[in-house]
Amino acid sequence: MSELHWMTAKAVAAAIAKREMSPVELVNALLDRIERLNPRLNVFIRVEAEAALEEARAAEAEAARGQLRGALHGVPVGIKDIIDVSGLPTTCHSKILENKIARADAVCVAKLRAAGAIILGKLSTHEFAIGGPSFDLPWPPARNPWNRDHHPGGSSSGSGSGLAAGFFPMALGTDTGGSVRNPASACAIVGTKPTYGLVSRRGVFPLAFTLDHVGPMTRTVADNAMMLGVLAGHDSLDPGSAPPPRSADYMKTLEHGVRGLRIGFVRHFHEIDVPADPEVTAGLERVAFTLRAEGASVIDVRLPALGDFAAVYRAIQQSEAWSIHSEWLKERPGDYGRLTRRRLMAGAFMGAGDYVMACRQRSQMIHEVEAALREVDILLCASAMDPACRIDEPEAIERNYVRQARAPFNVTGHPALAMPTVLSRDGLPLSVQFVGRYFDEANLFRVARAWERAACTDALHPPLEG
Template sequence: MSDLHWMTVAAAAKAIAARELSPVELTAALLARIERLDPRLNTFIRLDGEAAMAAARTAEAEAAAGHIRGPLHGVPVGIKDIMDVAGLPTTCHSKILADNLATSDAVCVAKLRGAGAIVLGKLSTHEFAIGGPSFDLPWPPARNPWNTDHHPGGSSSGSGSGVAAGLFPMALGSDTGGSVRNPASCCGIVGLKPTYGLVSRRGVFPLSFTLDHVGPMTRTVADNALMLEVIAGHDPGDPGSAATPRHHYAGGLDRDVRGLRVGFVQHFHEVDMPADPEVTAALEHVARTLQLEGAEVRDVHLPTLGEFAAVNRVILQSEAWAIHGPLLRDRPGDYGQLARRRLMAGAFFAAGDYVQAQRRRLEMIAAVEEALRDVDVLLCASSMDPACRIDSPADVERTYPRQARTPFNVTGHPALAMMAGVSVGGLPLSVQFVGRNFAEATLFQVARAWERAAGTDKKHPAIV
């Protein structure tokens, strides 16, 4: 246990329950690593170290008395700073909400605590989960631990960076146009956007009511399934929450993929938005590997990325304007430049644009549903490029829309992004798997088969 910072959630929880590892020892080791590395990574907006150590001492005493709260007992977690943590500000990485003290936990945070997790603090995000890596905000943007000159993806940027760097083994992110899966892709971790409505959004600052999701971010597929089992479930306080039976998401992790049908959406990265050749080669390698593992891989066609992006843009920006319009009118100068520009675009959509986008969205849901009748899982690109430099606004602007994540915010289907390889430049390449609604267990089964074959869970950035 010398490298406590690379312990998986499952291994740490098992060792703590067996009294082979102290929650105090684990938390102290992670806080020391955060103190050493976070000045270079800017992962935290607010580190709550004293409260974390107090919670660790409580968890240790409970474990000694034979009381294990749940499957995450004594394991630290980071929380994206658009989610309420009682007693801490929910700033959304913005001057606008710098003093916005939360009086209660978001439902997803409360579920993590109920399962025994220890909250380390609040993590960097793009401003209001939309801005981008901005340098005109009260806190600096997070950086990529594979190369700190590069972007970690967003908007759950601190979550992705911190998990990849070994600052904490799990984190919460949110995903409206890919904001869990983008950092997972850039930082080489596992990020899941669950089925729409599977995880409550109550206590999470909204961006788009139609498209918002909360999802787990971890270094392994098994940890992601474990975390999802804790945070999933119906919440009558969230109007978008789905009343669905509980599932055992880790149930298929030890199964192979023989007989499973995988639909490869090649036109996304070959025709609609030609990917970097390294990304294309990595995706083809994933498909070949799954074939060798016994899966049947066949070509699948969906609406174009351009169509998906247009629908996503109209719905997201219209709903974001409905949320931010009053503040933008009163305090425009307190927003960062990137967030202000992106949010104000929503003021120029007409009601007819929004209605037509919602109508087209239903057709797109039907198209993905039709494809998933013939296959069990879809395989496609996540990012079309490795992470760009963080200090090049032109590169960020060019590469940010070069992705295939927004289609599944539009349709609500579960989508998981993970490492597909490492570029010649030493940055992660990514792949995305997409499943049927509420079939996350199958998604994890396929993702684990790839992880097992490729050893992606053993690959970490060289940051020390």
């Protein structure tokens, strides 16, 4: 326990339950690390040091009495700043909402609190979860701990960067076109976009109603599974919420391995549709080889082309985002960052016919992915086609956001998880994505854990001082 900042959420919860660790000691250690390193990484918009210490003292007293609130008792967490935390601003990293105070916790935050988690503060994001790393906003963009000159992925940028930097063992992110999985890919952590509707979005500022997901972000697969177990559940007040067909214990089969599982390798995404960096391709081949050696059957499968998925995604996302932002864009255009304004304005030129046609194509794409998942248990494919680019090169960032295979599964709503494969020659993380059947996150975690165990990806930490 000499390096408290690298402890997993699972290990922290177990140590606190056995009274082998003080939540106060842990929070103080993390706050010290944040104070030293956050000025270099811009992970936090707001650190709630005193409130976190008060929660830690309460958690310690409860543990001493044997009164554990839940699976995450005493575990610190960071919250992406488009998610409401009662009494704190939900700024969405924007001047538009700079002083908007949340009246209540978002459902996902309330569930974490009920399970005993301690909130450390609000984390950097891209403006309204769409603007990209921008330098014309009230707060600077988060940076990648593997190389601070590089992009940490977005829009859950602070969540991914802070996890990789050892600021907290778990964080909340949101994913509309890959915004949990992009930072997971760029920062060598684990990020899951659950089945659409599995986690309530009530209290989360929307980007696109039918594409938005809330997801867990952690450094290990086990922590991700444990966190999703707390977050999952039907919310009758979220119109997109869907009751899962069965209750799931995501930890139960975590260590069962992949023997007997059928894995579909979507090679054409990175070989034909958007040719990937050779190091990314080599990493994906290594994952396929390893899972085959572990007893899974790996076969090639074909889905709609990435370009077709991208066209449907753009029409839906831009239309829905415009419906949310149109009044502010007319009344306060100068209060948006330049990049956010440009991306949101594209929705003004989408017609009703474009949206309806995209929805019809979406139904066909869902049918095709469902057909593939009747033949295999899990899909294996690329997440990012390249390692993270520099943060100060706008053209490279635009290219980086297009060269990915994450948005297809926002279109279809299937659960998807991104995690590291290896590091590039330049010391930047490379990644893989696993995709599962609706509400079958348990098998998703099972495959991800098999790869993590074989490749020791949970031991990857950036070379940060302190």
